[in-house]
Amino acid sequence: MSEWLELELAHRLAPVRAPEQLWHLVQTPGPLANVRRRPVKTVLLLAAAAAASVWVAAAWRPETSSVQTISLSANPSESHIACRACHTD
Amino acid sequence: MVLEGSERELVEACRRGEREAFRALFEIYRDRIYSIALRYSGDEAAAMDIAQDTFLKLFASIHQFRGDAAFQTWIYRLVVNSCFDHKRRTRRLVPLAAGFLATLRASADSLADLLRSEVRTSVRTAVDRLSPALRMVIVLRYTEALSYEEIAAVLGCSQGTVASRLNRAHKALGRRLSHLANGGNRHV
Numbered sequence: 154m155s156e157w158l159e160l161e162l163a164h165r166l167a168p169v170r171a172p173e174q175l176w177h178l179v180q181t182p183g184p185l186a187n188v189r190r191r192p193v194k195t196v197l198l199l200a201a202a203a204a205a206s207v208w209v210a211a212a213w214r215p216e217t218s219s220v221q222t223i224s225l226s227a228n229p230s231e232s233h234i235a236c237r238a239c240h241t242d
Numbered sequence: 243m244v245l246e247g248s249e250r251e252l253v254e255a256c257r258r259g260e261r262e263a264f265r266a267l268f269e270i271y272r273d274r275i276y277s278i279a280l281r282y283s284g285d286e287a288a289a290m291d292i293a294q295d296t297f298l299k300l301f302a303s304i305h306q307f308r309g310d311a312a313f314q315t316w317i318y319r320l321v322v323n324s325c326f327d328h329k330r331r332t333r334r335l336v337p338l339a340a341g342f343l344a345t346l347r348a349s350a351d352s353l354a355d356l357l358r359s360e361v362r363t364s365v366r367t368a369v370d371r372l373s374p375a376l377r378m379v380i381v382l383r384y385t386e387a388l389s390y391e392e393i394a395a396v397l398g399c400s401q402g403t404v405a406s407r408l409n410r411a412h413k414a415l416g417r418r419l420s421h422l423a424n425g426g427n428r429h430v
Contacts, residue, residue: 157423158416165365166384171276175290176268179297 249313256304264301271300274386275321281385282325282377284370292328296321311395318382318396326374361422368418376411379404 255263279292299320307316369377382388382396390401
């Protein structure tokens with residue numbers, strides 16, 4: 154085996170210090186996975202809420218939201234000013 | 243006083259249910275157990291699970307320790323079994339994805355950081371791809387610096403088997419990491 158690999162393994166697999174949290178986990182045994190899944194659940198809930206918001210926003214249409222609706226509702230005959238805006242002399 | 247006594251006295255105190263003795267034993271072995279768990283699993287959350295499981299088994303079954311083997315060997319057996327059990331429960335479907343995520347998390351502010359991250363990820367991925375038996379031998383050898391004799395005692399096999407597994411693991415790692423050895427990314 155190469156010396157390089159020996160040194161690399163010793164370096165990359167060196168011992169580490171355990172987190173202080175470990176003692177608390179040992180004292181209060183419980184399903185760790187549930188504790189760690191809470192952020193995942195939160196993210197999933199937020200994502201679902203965001204998706205619902207987008208869906209509601211897309212489904213909602215104000216009554217006079219389009220330019221076409223506004224232009225159709227206007228009556229040019231009532232005001233010559235409206236005609237002059239487009240038809241110049 | 244329990245905290246200043248030998249390991250035998252600590253074990254006896256644990257059997258009597260003395261809380262201080264449990265804490266003292268925990269402090270002696272916490273880093274070693276967590277290190278083995280982390281280097282074997284390659285994942286901090288999994289390492290915490292394994293370490294917690296190991297200490298719970300240790301405290302629950304310390305009255306079964308007969309003194310036939312060294313206490314340290316007995317504890318190493320516990321953590322090795324926890325590692326294997328954990329691996330069976332939660333098989334990592336895509337080990338490469340973990341390496342990819344580790345690369346993303348790593349700082350990429352400079353070329354040296356990138357190279358360091360690449361070497362670390364490559365070694366981690368190569369170790370992850372070893373079979374559990376080969377990986378455990380590598381971890382006990384390089385993380386805990388155990389001798390062949392000590393590894394054999396922990397794993398319950400012969401020293402010849404340990405030597406054979408180490409040899410196979412070294413060859414596999416050498417093949418998978420040859421691009422780093424030839425590429426000049428040494429110890430960046």
